[in-house]
Amino acid sequence: MNDCSQCSVRERAICQSLSEEALGDLNRIGRRQMLKRGQTMTWQGDESVIVGNVIDGVFKLSASTMDGREQTLGIMFPSDFIGRPFGPKSNHSIVALTDAKVCTFMRAAFDDFARDHPDLEHKLLQRTLTELDRTRQWMLLLGRRSANERVAAFLLEMVARLAEPDTEGPIHLELPLGRQDIADLLGLTIETVSRQITQLREDGVIDTPNRRTVVILDRAALEACADEA
Amino acid sequence: MNDCSQCSVRERAICQSLSEEALGDLNRIGRRQMLKRGQTMTWQGDESVIVGNVIDGVFKLSASTMDGREQTLGIMFPSDFIGRPFGPKSNHSIVALTDAKVCTFMRAAFDDFARDHPDLEHKLLQRTLTELDRTRQWMLLLGRRSANERVAAFLLEMVARLAEPDTEGPIHLELPLGRQDIADLLGLTIETVSRQITQLREDGVIDTPNRRTVVILDRAALEACADEA
DNA sequence: CGGTGGATTGACGGTTGTCAACTTGCGTGG
DNA sequence: CCACGCAAGTTGACAACCGTCAATCCACCG
DSSP: OOOGGGOOOTTTTTGSSSHHHHHHHHHHHEEEEOOOOOEEEEEEEEEEEEEEEEESOOOOEEEEOOSOEEEEEEETTTTEEESSSSSSBOSSSSEEEEEEEEEEEEEHHHHHHHHOHHHHHHHHHHHHHHHHHHHHHHEEEEEEEEOHHHHHHHHHHHHHSSSTTOSOOOOOOOOOOOOOHHHHHHHHHHHHHHHHHHHHTTTTTTEEEEEEEEEEEEEEHHHHHHOOO | OOGGGGOOOTTTTTGSSSOHHHHHHHHHHHHEEETTTTEEEEOOSBBBOOOEEEEESSSEEEEETSOEEEEEEEEEOOOOOEEOOOSOOOOSSESSSEEEEEEEEEEHHHHHHHOOOOHHHHHHOOOOOHHHHHHHHHHHHHHHHHHHHHHHHHHHHHHHHSSSSTOOOOEEESSSSSSHHHHHHSSSOOHHHHHHHHHHTTTSSSSETTTTTTEESOOOHHHHHHOOO
C-alpha cells in the first residue's frame, strides 16, 4: 500500500501541508516508482507529463546543446519536488544518479489538485523560489568563477546537503556523482575537475580514499578557495 | 492617484487575477516609485523588504563575488515581478537599466495579502516557474557555450523580448544595455563582447548604426550561431 | 588474473581574459 | 553652433587558463 503516513519525507515534502483527508485524495492519484542508477525519468523537450516528489536517491536535471555538450542544471534530493507543473513543456531531462524512489503524479491531475489546495501551492511556491535562488547562485559560479573556485564551491555544497551538520574534524562525504557528473554540473571538463581535485589533495585540503568518497581535512581552506582567488 | 484600472500592465502583471475589490485592497498597501537609470533598488545580501511589479523600464538582477566580478542573473521587463517574497533575504541586487517605474509593496504586507488570495499566489507561482525555466536555459549558455554563441543568443533573446513579432526584413533593436551590461549577462568581458559584435558586423549578420542600436540583417545566420558552432 | 570503464596525467593549442592604447560618440559649456 | 572633455567602446599584443587528444593508471567486476 501507498501509505503517506509512513513516507520517509512526510515531514519535509510539499505534502506536509495537507490534512489527512486531502492526503488520502492525493495518494489516490499518485504512484510509487523505482528507478535504477542512470535511468532517465523525463527527457529534455518532451511534454511535461509527470511530476512528483523524490522519496529516496539523488537526481540531476540536465540540458544539452544540439551538438551534445551537456550542462547539469540542478541536483535534487529526497523531499524535493521534480517536474514542471502548470506548463506544457519540460526543458530539461531528469536522470537518477543513484537507485531512487519517487512518488509521481500525472501532471494534469496534480495541477487540478494543487489548484484546489492553496496550502500545497504555497509550499510549492516557496520551494520554487528557493530553487530559483539556488539556481541564480549557480549562475554566478558558471559565469564568473575559476575552475578551482568551482570545485571548492561544489564540495562545500555537497557538505551542506549531505553531511551531518556541525561535525568537528574531518568531514566524510560519499558523493552521489562521478567525475563526469561533477564536470557537467560545474561547466568544466572531466580532466579539469580531476586536476583541481588532485591539486586540493596535494595541498592537504582534502583526501580521496576512493573514487566516490572525499574527506574534507581543512574546511576553512576550502571556503577560502570558494569565496575568491 | 494610484488607479490600477489605468495601469499599463494591468492585463499582464500578477494582479490581473484580482477582483476589483481585492485590487483596491492591494492598491492601498502599494505605492508607485520612479527610478533613474543606474539606480539600485535593493542590494545583494540585504534583507528582503520590498517586492513589486515593474511598470515601465528595464531592470537587471545581479550578484557579484567578493573580489568584485559581477554576473547578471536576469533582465526584468514591464509586468515582471521583482523581489523575494516569502523569504528573509535577497541574494541579488536589483538595478534600473533605464529610467523606470515600479509598483512596490512592503514584503511583509504583500506576503500576508498573497496568502489570503490564492489566485494571486497561483499567478506568482506560474511566473516563478517560468523564470526558473529561463534561468536554467541561461545556465546552459553560461556553462557550455562559446563567446560567439552567447552573443548571438543574447541578440535573439532581445529580439524575442523587445521587437514586434513577425516583422519581415531587418529587425531594429534599441538595446537597454550597454556593452558592460551585456558582458555581465553573458559571463564574458567587455572586450570579448565587442570583438564578437565586430565579427558579426563584418560577416554582414548585423549592423550597429550607433552604440545602443543593433539591426539584425540575417536572422537565420544568427540562429545558426546560437544553436551551435 | 585479466578485462573494462572510470579516473588521472601529460603535452599542446585555442579561446578568452588582461592590460594598454586608441577611437568614437555624446553632452556640456563657451 | 562648435569645441572640448569624458565616458563608452574598439582594437591590438600577449598571457593564462582551460579544453582537447592521447596515453596510462587504477579500482572493481567477474
